[in-house]
Amino acid sequence: MYDLLVVGAGPYGLSIASHAAAAGLKLRVFGRPMASWRDHMPAGMYLKSEPWASHLSDPDRRWRLDAYCAGRGTTARHGEPIPVEVFAEYGLWFARNAVPGVDERTVTGIAPRTGGFEAVTEDGEVFAARTVALAVGVMPFVEIPPPLRGLPRDLVTHSSHHDDLSRFGGRDVTVIGGGQAALETAALLAEQGTRVRVLARADRLCWNDVPPPWRRPRWQSARAPHSGLGCGWRNWFYAERPGLYRRLPEPTRARIASTALGPAGAWWVRDRVETAVPVRLGQEVTTARAVPGGVRLEVRGAGPLETEHVIAATGFRASRDRLGMLADELRGTLAVVGDGSPAVGRDFESSCPGLFLAGLVTASGFGPAMRFVHGATFTAGTLVQGVRRRLRAGVPGGAIAVPGGRSRQDAPDTLPA
Template sequence: MSTARKDLLVIGAGPYAYSAAAYARDRGLDTTMVGRPMSFWRDQMPQDMYLRSGPDWHLDATGEHTFAAFFEDRGLDPADHDPIPIGLFLDHTDWFAERTGLAVDERMVEDLTKPDGVFVASMADGTTIEATSVLAAPGVGYFAQLPPWHDRVPEDRRAHTVDLVSFDDLAGARVAVIGGRQSAYEWAALLCDHGAERVDVVHRHPVPAFDKVSWRFVDAYVDQTLAQRGWWRALTADQRAGIAREFWEVGRLTLEHWLVPRLRPEVVHRHPETEVVDVAGDGPVTLTLSDGEVLDVDHVVFASGYRPDVARVPYLAGVRDRIDATDGFPDLSEGFETSLPGLYTVGFLATRDFGPFYGFTKGCPSAARIVVDEMLR
């Protein structure tokens, strides 16, 4: 049996979905959000990790129920929570949902179609939801990237960081971490915290810097995106490359200073400017590096990032042939609309057309304003 038709169906229940759904309701759209609330953050991030952002990054497109407002409401001093534990951010998202009256329908979408000008979402429980517009907000978990040789490591001895969130089973283990950006070194720190015997961090670039950085430079770019419709795509290729370099230098070449005391030198061994050239072994795994060093490890962790590919979002299979894409990114309008009228997407899949900051929670409020205003145009 089909439910009544909605103005907007938001598929996903992460930060971008929360922002957009709350703002859409605020603007008068009859909105349903489906998914497991903040499931990626709860289930695919370690409970004892920390955020790189501060209280100034929030979800509310109206600027009222912000992260800073949460701190004030709870009587918390930001200085006592620097860096911010992930659990505190999740408490804030629960608070945001309560304050905005945002409810999440925890049914899951299995398939999305648009047979007669109206979207029909087929749910896992056999029901359907009809909607005039759909906002897809898939998390990065769909887009984990792995090196070509990953399947030469036995399945029970390998994991991408997106899947490794508990470390107790690796106490006393020898672990190779493949990658050298924030997640690689943070997972190395977590492995130290949980008693790993040895951690080898292998990456093709030099050892990154560890320092206190400011993300304030992003504010001006988000303001420009709001002030000028299509601002990012109006930039020259050189201008976009320059901003991307700035973002890379702060967010990728420099890692958080608070990791350093946790990277125990007797445990963590770094292998900069090297890569794995051979893999052997069904029990303990032998990795041969490009500099000739051989590592015998019990487990391999791939901190190899994410690669966008709209075709990997399973619930979009029914409309995939109507979504134009380039290099895995859906081709989006200046209002986050795909080539299928009425279907929008935000977050990681929008970073090519809106800038790298839209892969982070910093972009949530502005993306919500732009996409909802586009629906109401």
């Protein structure tokens, strides 16, 4: 029986695995490393976060993004966005060096069992563990507006469904949304010859400012310090003190979760949009139906619009009900907060003892940093401490497993399928 199963091999899962391995836990990691970055983002996109805020986390801080870039004769400088393909390659490098092997199979089911949990892989093999860390990223939480749901994938897709936009060359595409995914997708489409427009509900687009120099006069740094989420004391608090953020009253956390760091375009994509992409503001799709040659959209405030394809760059909504890999009896018992996401304790443990959560699904508890790679550092160290506490306490009905402890009960690593 394993001490910990890590389900997911993106920035959060790999960081958790690195810390768990360093702590001496008997560990198994499942997932295709950096799958979201490799399979769901087209070439030509860039990280919105600063390079220094995009490190995966290992306890010795050896396998950082800047170290990867330096070893390949490139740079990771403040104010210079990193291509997503470089970041994905960095994640693979981190996995090879900081994580003791990754099983690339997909976990399709997780259920409770005496002493912990059992996980079933796509080919039917079953693994037992005392604790589980779910770091499943954003893909289970894809959000498509209700009017567009039910239309076939050849007419409507989510922005995260594409690693290659070339099939839209010369076609007519409408992008829904006003954030970075919408604006950068539209820019890439326009640059390859697609007839593209953006529809946004907001009355205006928001654009992030060019970041100020890393080295500034002290008075400027004191007024608006750098942080992993941007300049300013409020962003600094979200980025650097998620443990304190969790102590805020739940209504305050809910308000921040719904308003902080809302949709905005990066400074380096602004000119590419404003000079090439028609943007229709204050418009919302109310109904959509298939018509010969594409989709007919009824748009509040503008009337009908026909287009060949719709890309919904409408983000993600993390909720308990979308954790489909959890068995019904497990998922249904998880306590939730107001937005429907699972409640988590101070060390990312859910209301089910031994089940830990990481990433976007914890943003309501620990703040906006959990929506970005930057949050992986706090999460990894804190979550692994929580796993060790849970192992010392023991899972109800099961054996106690503490690396280096005075006693340990071993069990087979796998159970019969």
